[in-house]
Amino acid sequence: xxxxxxxxxxIASLMLFHDVIASHYRGGIIMLRPTDPQLSPTExxxxxxxxxxxxxxxxGNCDQxxxxxxxxxxxxxxxxxxGCTGSVMSAQYYxxxxxxxxxxxxxxxxxVFTFSPGTQNITIAYxxxxxxxxxxxNTVTTMSLVxxxxxxxxxxxxxAITSLNLRLLAGCNHTIAIPxxxxxxxxxxxxxxxxxxxxxxVCNAFPNAxxxxxxxxxxxxxxxxxxxxxxxLMIEDFLPGSNSPISSVALQFxxxxxxxxxxxxxxxxxxxxxxxxxTCVAIPPNSTFTGQLVAYSGSPGAQVIEINTISPSGFNKSxxxxxxxxxxxxxxxxxxxxxxxxxxxxxxxxxxxxxxxxSSEQICIQLSAGDYAPYIIQSSLTPANNEVIPxxxxxxxxxxxxxxxxxxxxxSMYIKDYYTDAVLYEVNFLNSTEVLIYNDSHVxxxxxxSIQECTKVYIVFDKGVVVGYGCNLESEPVxxxxxxxxxxxxxTTTTPKEIETTTESGPSTEENxxxxxxxxxxxxxxxxxxxxxxxxxxxxxxxxxxxxxxxxRKEGYVNxxxxxxxxxxxxxxxxxxxx
Numbered sequence: 001x002x003x004x005x006x007x008x009x010x011i012a013s014l015m016l017f018h019d020v021i022a023s024h025y026r027g028g029i030i031m032l033r034p035t036d037p038q039l040s041p042t043e044x045x046x047x048x049x050x051x052x053x054x055x056x057x058x059x060g061n062c063d064q065x066x067x068x069x070x071x072x073x074x075x076x077x078x079x080x081x082x083g084c085t086g087s088v089m090s091a092q093y094y095x096x097x098x099x100x101x102x103x104x105x106x107x108x109x110x111x112v113f114t115f116s117p118g119t120q121n122i123t124i125a126y127x128x129x130x131x132x133x134x135x136x137x138n139t140v141t142t143m144s145l146v147x148x149x150x151x152x153x154x155x156x157x158x159x160a161i162t163s164l165n166l167r168l169l170a171g172c173n174h175t176i177a178i179p180x181x182x183x184x185x186x187x188x189x190x191x192x193x194x195x196x197x198x199x200x201x202v203c204n205a206f207p208n209a210x211x212x213x214x215x216x217x218x219x220x221x222x223x224x225x226x227x228x229x230x231x232x233l234m235i236e237d238f239l240p241g242s243n244s245p246i247s248s249v250a251l252q253f254x255x256x257x258x259x260x261x262x263x264x265x266x267x268x269x270x271x272x273x274x275x276x277x278x279t280c281v282a283i284p285p286n287s288t289f290t291g292q293l294v295a296y297s298g299s300p301g302a303q304v305i306e307i308n309t310i311s312p313s314g315f316n317k318s319x320x321x322x323x324x325x326x327x328x329x330x331x332x333x334x335x336x337x338x339x340x341x342x343x344x345x346x347x348x349x350x351x352x353x354x355x356x357x358x359s360s361e362q363i364c365i366q367l368s369a370g371d372y373a374p375y376i377i378q379s380s381l382t383p384a385n386n387e388v389i390p391x392x393x394x395x396x397x398x399x400x401x402x403x404x405x406x407x408x409x410x411x412s413m414y415i416k417d418y419y420t421d422a423v424l425y426e427v428n429f430l431n432s433t434e435v436l437i438y439n440d441s442h443v444x445x446x447x448x449x450s451i452q453e454c455t456k457v458y459i460v461f462d463k464g465v466v467v468g469y470g471c472n473l474e475s476e477p478v479x480x481x482x483x484x485x486x487x488x489x490x491x492t493t494t495t496p497k498e499i500e501t502t503t504e505s506g507p508s509t510e511e512n513x514x515x516x517x518x519x520x521x522x523x524x525x526x527x528x529x530x531x532x533x534x535x536x537x538x539x540x541x542x543x544x545x546x547x548x549x550x551x552x553r554k555e556g557y558v559n560x561x562x563x564x565x566x567x568x569x570x571x572x573x574x575x576x577x578x579x
Contacts, residue, residue: 024053025131026104027162027230027253030078030124030141033183033344037153041117042145044154046089046124047110048078049162051253053132054098054105062095062105070094073107082123082142088113091126096315099308101353104165106310110340120146127200131230132254135201143247148184150239156183157247158235160216161347164310165254167359170226172264176218177277178233178251179364181345185403185469186237186246190216198250199232206231206255220257222264229255260357268298268352268360271328278408279365280345280471282373283337289367294323294330295352295360304329306353312346312367314338335367342370345471366471374400374441374468374475376461381484391453391488396445400475403440404466406430407474411462415449418456418485425449429465437466451488459484 028050035043052059052074060066060073076091093107115122125140141157148155160180168174182188190213193199206229210219216235232252236245274294275281283289295304307329309317318332329352337346349364380399383389407429415425427434427447436444443466451457458481464474478484 024056024059025128025137026051026053026165027251028126028137028139029160029162029249029251030126030139031157031159031249032124032141032143032247033156034154035112037151037156039154041114042119042154043112043114044145045110045112046078047108048089048091048093048126049106049108050074050091050093050126051104051106051162051165054100054103059098059103059105060095062098062107066095066098073105076126076128078124078126080122080124081140083121084115084119084124088124094313096313097308097310099165099306101306102165102167102308106162106164108313115145120144131202133202133205133228133230135205135230137202137230137252138196138198138200138250139252140198140250141248148239148246151184155237155246157249158182158186158188158237159345159347160235160249160251161310161349161364162251163231163253163364164308164349164351164362166256166351166362167353168220168255168257169262169264169267169358170224170257170259171222172267173222174220174361176220176255176362177364178216178218179278179347179349179366179471180216180235181366181471182237183344183470184237187240188216188235188237189213190251191234191236193232193234193250193252198234198248199252202230202232202252205229220255224257226257226259229257231255262299262356262358266299266302266354266356267358268295268302268304268354270295270350270352270360270363274350274363275365277363277365278472280368280467280473281365282368282371282473283335284372285339285342285370288334288336290332290334292330292332293350293352294328296325297327297329297354298358298360299354299356300327302327303355304352305355307331308351308353309333310347310349311335312337312341312348312369314341315348337367337369339370344369368471368473371473372401373473374402374404374466376475376478377401378483383486385483386485386487388487388489389451391455391491392450393446393448394451394486396447396459398443398445400441400443400466402468404437404443404468404475406435406437407464407467408472409464411464411474413445413447413459413461413465415447415451415457415459416481418458418481421481424457451486453488454490456485456487458482459486 031047032044035045054062058074072092073095074092077087078089078091079087089111093109095105095107097106121144123140123142125138127138129136131137143155143157145154147153158180160178180188190211192211193203208224235249235251237247238245271294273292275291281289293307295307297304307320315335320329320331322329346367346369347364348367349362351362352360377399382397410428410430413427414423416423425447427445429435434446461478463477466475467473
């Protein structure tokens, strides 16, 4: 009997050991933010994202039915290992994405945990065994709950996303961009994880990759061979001028480098209207993001067989459709953020796989939920819209709707002629000495351009002349020519030196002084303008801004070049005008 019990215990232990060994972890990340930065004791939202081998027990063979039903997968807990004790949340997760061909599931979970009063520095971790490469994992986050020295509020950790399980073709150069943001607009840098307390058994497991710490970008050169690698990084945020991180977040994912007889040029690629790498999209409250992910197969005759995504909870992706071009395929995507997802930047990453077994480069964009892109506040414009200004160089001022910083690419302001739409002057906001951003959202522009007298101009802006903090959300464009109109006043006045007048009763000594045509008065065809401006049209309003050569005196018009004889008031005939 004792032998039977011992045997059963051994079998159970082996089954448990097999379950742990076969867990096939593929990466994860744990992020925190306060529910209220001023609240004490500190209540934190813990955001856990994780990836497993789909065919494992933890992966749950996730499919669309699993996603739609909201079934919880896996087990375990995330525990406090320093500064506090016990479990802080369950490690069960809701599946959001999966790949059948690459055999992975991906999902997330959020929970709120209240730390005890007086808690200062904490470390929480998800640990276990094993990666696909049979090594233990330690996904850890360390942060301070002490109010920040600059704002007096509780810090939020940087936000990043575990990449898709990447497949890189050996013999080709590859770049892996890791999307990172920070809710507090802190400086964010990446570094390799070091020590078992940060990376378990997978420290330095991707030895030939080069990490750009400032831009959080990995490069892998073509000279290195195949293999399966775990990538273990630390994402950290810093106050300006400080080299001590406020928090450190472990980011871990899998990379497979494989060989193929196909060339590097045969890999699929995303094409427009697919949003490119690094794009940030604002999704206002109660709005829906929609788009298409369109991929070229990479080789004539090849097909795209999958477009895989890593997406936020509630994201919708259609089946795969062929485009008119037989080598192009697409999926439709949409997302209506839940209010609980507002005030946060969410990542959307995608990869295309073709029938040759090749994968595209990973593309990641960022979706700022419950947010608006920065826009120019029209009431802040100085000089104001429709203002008449002195001719010459004008200093321009405007304010955006939120804090902004310089753009990441060329984007310009244009001063244009109001009538011909010709570009009179351009200011490129990228690294321009004519643009100064101050007090977070104010912009001072000193264009080296002189507006000529009697000239009417309008000012428009490209999309993205500035970007918001967080995920470089590009400012809204201004294309309406009536948004910011300025007119340089006419400084030169012309006075007739001699005017001969006659009436039916004989010569008159009355001196007639022409004056500028007044706004909103009708014009006649005979009221010609001889300078460089458009003639006044029948029954159209005449303005001295539009046609400074047109002159009006009370009830009649004067032609400045004496091309016509015009009847004035009291039957006075005005003629032989000389200046």
